[in-house]
Amino acid sequence: MNSLLVAETIWAEIKSANSVTDDHLSILHILFGKNLERATRIVDQRGVKKISxxxxxxxxxxxxxxxxxxxxxxxxxxxxxxxxxxxYDIVNRGEQLCCKHQLAARLAVSLGTCVDVKVSDEQLAELLAKL
Structure with missing residues:
Protein backbone atom coordinates (compact mmCIF):
# COMPACT_ATOMS: atom_id res chain seq x y z
CA MET A 1 0.00 0.00 0.00
CA ASN A 2 1.48 3.37 -0.92
CA SER A 3 2.12 6.09 1.65
CA LEU A 4 -0.60 8.46 0.45
CA LEU A 5 -3.24 5.74 0.64
CA VAL A 6 -2.12 4.82 4.16
CA ALA A 7 -2.29 8.50 5.18
CA GLU A 8 -5.79 8.91 3.67
CA THR A 9 -6.99 5.87 5.61
CA ILE A 10 -5.61 7.29 8.85
CA TRP A 11 -7.21 10.73 8.24
CA ALA A 12 -10.57 9.02 7.62
CA GLU A 13 -10.27 6.97 10.83
CA ILE A 14 -9.38 10.05 12.88
CA LYS A 15 -12.30 11.98 11.41
CA SER A 16 -14.84 9.21 12.02
CA ALA A 17 -13.69 8.71 15.63
CA ASN A 18 -13.12 12.46 16.19
CA SER A 19 -9.98 11.51 18.10
CA VAL A 20 -6.38 10.48 17.52
CA THR A 21 -4.97 7.28 18.97
CA ASP A 22 -1.35 6.50 19.70
CA ASP A 23 -1.43 4.05 16.78
CA HIS A 24 -2.60 6.82 14.43
CA LEU A 25 0.18 9.10 15.63
CA SER A 26 2.80 6.35 15.26
CA ILE A 27 1.81 5.64 11.67
CA LEU A 28 1.59 9.33 10.78
CA HIS A 29 5.00 9.92 12.38
CA ILE A 30 6.52 7.16 10.24
CA LEU A 31 5.02 8.78 7.14
CA PHE A 32 5.72 12.44 7.94
CA GLY A 33 8.46 12.57 10.60
CA LYS A 34 9.27 15.97 12.11
CA ASN A 35 6.60 17.68 10.04
CA LEU A 36 3.93 15.86 12.06
CA GLU A 37 5.36 17.16 15.34
CA ARG A 38 5.38 20.69 13.96
CA ALA A 39 1.84 20.30 12.62
CA THR A 40 0.51 19.15 15.99
CA ARG A 41 2.00 22.26 17.62
CA ILE A 42 0.21 24.44 15.07
CA VAL A 43 -3.09 22.64 15.73
CA ASP A 44 -2.60 22.86 19.51
CA GLN A 45 -2.09 26.64 19.17
CA ARG A 46 -5.34 26.92 17.13
CA GLY A 47 -3.33 28.04 14.10
CA VAL A 48 -5.62 26.53 11.45
CA LYS A 49 -8.36 28.70 9.95
CA LYS A 50 -10.82 27.39 7.40
CA ILE A 51 -11.96 30.38 5.38
CA SER A 52 -15.27 29.69 3.64
CA TYR A 88 11.57 23.15 -2.06
CA ASP A 89 10.98 19.81 -0.31
CA ILE A 90 7.90 18.56 -2.14
CA VAL A 91 7.78 20.00 -5.64
CA ASN A 92 11.50 20.47 -6.31
CA ARG A 93 13.16 17.66 -4.39
CA GLY A 94 10.26 15.22 -3.92
CA GLU A 95 11.49 14.39 -0.41
CA GLN A 96 8.22 14.85 1.49
CA LEU A 97 4.58 13.97 0.89
CA CYS A 98 3.39 17.33 2.22
CA CYS A 99 4.47 20.27 4.37
CA LYS A 100 3.65 20.90 8.04
CA HIS A 101 0.96 23.42 7.09
CA GLN A 102 -0.87 20.85 4.94
CA LEU A 103 -0.55 18.32 7.76
CA ALA A 104 -1.86 20.82 10.30
CA ALA A 105 -4.89 21.50 8.10
CA ARG A 106 -5.57 17.78 7.61
CA LEU A 107 -5.23 17.09 11.33
CA ALA A 108 -7.44 20.03 12.35
CA VAL A 109 -10.13 19.02 9.83
CA SER A 110 -10.02 15.41 11.03
CA LEU A 111 -10.37 16.52 14.65
CA GLY A 112 -12.90 19.27 13.92
CA THR A 113 -10.68 21.92 15.52
CA CYS A 114 -10.41 24.44 12.68
CA VAL A 115 -11.24 28.05 13.41
CA ASP A 116 -14.12 28.65 10.97
CA VAL A 117 -14.12 32.04 9.27
CA LYS A 118 -16.98 33.05 6.96
CA VAL A 119 -16.33 35.66 4.27
CA SER A 120 -18.16 36.76 1.15
CA ASP A 121 -17.31 35.00 -2.10
CA GLU A 122 -15.81 38.29 -3.27
CA GLN A 123 -13.48 38.41 -0.27
CA LEU A 124 -12.47 34.79 -0.86
CA ALA A 125 -11.72 35.62 -4.51
CA GLU A 126 -9.49 38.51 -3.39
CA LEU A 127 -7.66 36.19 -1.02
CA LEU A 128 -7.15 33.60 -3.76
CA ALA A 129 -5.93 36.27 -6.16
CA LYS A 130 -2.93 36.78 -3.85
CA LEU A 131 -1.75 33.25 -4.70
Whole structure:
Protein backbone atom coordinates (compact mmCIF):
# COMPACT_ATOMS: atom_id res chain seq x y z
CA MET A 1 0.00 0.00 0.00
CA ASN A 2 1.48 3.37 -0.92
CA SER A 3 2.12 6.09 1.65
CA LEU A 4 -0.60 8.46 0.45
CA LEU A 5 -3.24 5.74 0.64
CA VAL A 6 -2.12 4.82 4.16
CA ALA A 7 -2.29 8.50 5.18
CA GLU A 8 -5.79 8.91 3.67
CA THR A 9 -6.99 5.87 5.61
CA ILE A 10 -5.61 7.29 8.85
CA TRP A 11 -7.21 10.73 8.24
CA ALA A 12 -10.57 9.02 7.62
CA GLU A 13 -10.27 6.97 10.83
CA ILE A 14 -9.38 10.05 12.88
CA LYS A 15 -12.30 11.98 11.41
CA SER A 16 -14.84 9.21 12.02
CA ALA A 17 -13.69 8.71 15.63
CA ASN A 18 -13.12 12.46 16.19
CA SER A 19 -9.98 11.51 18.10
CA VAL A 20 -6.38 10.48 17.52
CA THR A 21 -4.97 7.28 18.97
CA ASP A 22 -1.35 6.50 19.70
CA ASP A 23 -1.43 4.05 16.78
CA HIS A 24 -2.60 6.82 14.43
CA LEU A 25 0.18 9.10 15.63
CA SER A 26 2.80 6.35 15.26
CA ILE A 27 1.81 5.64 11.67
CA LEU A 28 1.59 9.33 10.78
CA HIS A 29 5.00 9.92 12.38
CA ILE A 30 6.52 7.16 10.24
CA LEU A 31 5.02 8.78 7.14
CA PHE A 32 5.72 12.44 7.94
CA GLY A 33 8.46 12.57 10.60
CA LYS A 34 9.27 15.97 12.11
CA ASN A 35 6.60 17.68 10.04
CA LEU A 36 3.93 15.86 12.06
CA GLU A 37 5.36 17.16 15.34
CA ARG A 38 5.38 20.69 13.96
CA ALA A 39 1.84 20.30 12.62
CA THR A 40 0.51 19.15 15.99
CA ARG A 41 2.00 22.26 17.62
CA ILE A 42 0.21 24.44 15.07
CA VAL A 43 -3.09 22.64 15.73
CA ASP A 44 -2.60 22.86 19.51
CA GLN A 45 -2.09 26.64 19.17
CA ARG A 46 -5.34 26.92 17.13
CA GLY A 47 -3.33 28.04 14.10
CA VAL A 48 -5.62 26.53 11.45
CA LYS A 49 -8.36 28.70 9.95
CA LYS A 50 -10.82 27.39 7.40
CA ILE A 51 -11.96 30.38 5.38
CA SER A 52 -15.27 29.69 3.64
CA UNK A 53 -16.88 31.90 1.02
CA UNK A 54 -20.58 32.65 1.29
CA UNK A 55 -22.82 31.53 -0.29
CA UNK A 56 -20.64 29.16 -2.39
CA UNK A 57 -19.08 27.29 0.59
CA UNK A 58 -15.77 27.15 -1.31
CA UNK A 59 -12.89 27.22 1.11
CA UNK A 60 -9.17 27.56 1.63
CA UNK A 61 -7.10 27.17 4.77
CA UNK A 62 -4.93 29.82 6.36
CA UNK A 63 -2.23 28.31 8.56
CA UNK A 64 -0.20 30.30 11.07
CA UNK A 65 3.48 29.38 10.92
CA UNK A 66 5.70 28.69 13.90
CA UNK A 67 8.25 31.44 13.35
CA UNK A 68 8.34 34.55 15.50
CA UNK A 69 6.81 36.45 12.60
CA UNK A 70 3.71 34.21 12.74
CA UNK A 71 3.42 34.31 8.97
CA UNK A 72 0.18 32.95 7.54
CA UNK A 73 0.19 30.54 4.60
CA UNK A 74 -2.70 29.80 2.29
CA UNK A 75 -3.14 26.10 1.78
CA UNK A 76 -5.22 23.46 0.05
CA UNK A 77 -4.38 20.48 2.30
CA UNK A 78 -4.36 17.77 -0.35
CA UNK A 79 -2.70 19.75 -3.15
CA UNK A 80 -0.85 22.99 -2.39
CA UNK A 81 0.71 25.29 0.19
CA UNK A 82 2.18 28.73 -0.41
CA UNK A 83 5.14 28.09 1.91
CA UNK A 84 8.77 27.77 0.84
CA UNK A 85 9.03 24.19 2.09
CA UNK A 86 6.23 23.04 -0.22
CA UNK A 87 8.13 24.19 -3.28
CA TYR A 88 11.57 23.15 -2.06
CA ASP A 89 10.98 19.81 -0.31
CA ILE A 90 7.90 18.56 -2.14
CA VAL A 91 7.78 20.00 -5.64
CA ASN A 92 11.50 20.47 -6.31
CA ARG A 93 13.16 17.66 -4.39
CA GLY A 94 10.26 15.22 -3.92
CA GLU A 95 11.49 14.39 -0.41
CA GLN A 96 8.22 14.85 1.49
CA LEU A 97 4.58 13.97 0.89
CA CYS A 98 3.39 17.33 2.22
CA CYS A 99 4.47 20.27 4.37
CA LYS A 100 3.65 20.90 8.04
CA HIS A 101 0.96 23.42 7.09
CA GLN A 102 -0.87 20.85 4.94
CA LEU A 103 -0.55 18.32 7.76
CA ALA A 104 -1.86 20.82 10.30
CA ALA A 105 -4.89 21.50 8.10
CA ARG A 106 -5.57 17.78 7.61
CA LEU A 107 -5.23 17.09 11.33
CA ALA A 108 -7.44 20.03 12.35
CA VAL A 109 -10.13 19.02 9.83
CA SER A 110 -10.02 15.41 11.03
CA LEU A 111 -10.37 16.52 14.65
CA GLY A 112 -12.90 19.27 13.92
CA THR A 113 -10.68 21.92 15.52
CA CYS A 114 -10.41 24.44 12.68
CA VAL A 115 -11.24 28.05 13.41
CA ASP A 116 -14.12 28.65 10.97
CA VAL A 117 -14.12 32.04 9.27
CA LYS A 118 -16.98 33.05 6.96
CA VAL A 119 -16.33 35.66 4.27
CA SER A 120 -18.16 36.76 1.15
CA ASP A 121 -17.31 35.00 -2.10
CA GLU A 122 -15.81 38.29 -3.27
CA GLN A 123 -13.48 38.41 -0.27
CA LEU A 124 -12.47 34.79 -0.86
CA ALA A 125 -11.72 35.62 -4.51
CA GLU A 126 -9.49 38.51 -3.39
CA LEU A 127 -7.66 36.19 -1.02
CA LEU A 128 -7.15 33.60 -3.76
CA ALA A 129 -5.93 36.27 -6.16
CA LYS A 130 -2.93 36.78 -3.85
CA LEU A 131 -1.75 33.25 -4.70
Missing amino acids: GQPSQRSIFQITGESRKKEEYLCFPEHYCACYSFF
